[in-house]
Amino acid sequence: MKHLLTLLLSLIAITSCVAGDPVQFIYHGEVAGIMCIHCTHKVESALSKMEGVRTVKVTRNESGGLPRLEIIAARATLTREDAVKALGEDAKMYDLRSLKLVKAK
Secondary structure, rough: HHHHHHHHHHHHHHHHHHHHOOEEEEEEEEOOOOOOOOHHHHHHHHHOOOOEEEEEEEEEEOEEEEEOEEEEEEEEOOHHHHHHHHHHHHHOOOEEEEEEEEEOO
């Protein structure tokens, strides 16, 4: 049984090396209306439900501007309109000012 488990783990490791990391697309944007940590979590939660999205992170802008948004997704076709739609009724409170693809890795 021990040898079977070792073989299985080895096969999983080899498969992940051969398959490689999937391509990730990084988007940056700005979102107005975020005043507190609750707002941050609400926006992150809504946007993380979009198809292909892996992570969403809202951070304070150190230079005093609007909070910054970073989305890492599995697709290169994510649009601002998709994000506004994902926010639903909350789009009235949180204004997604911009969203653009900045990098594929």
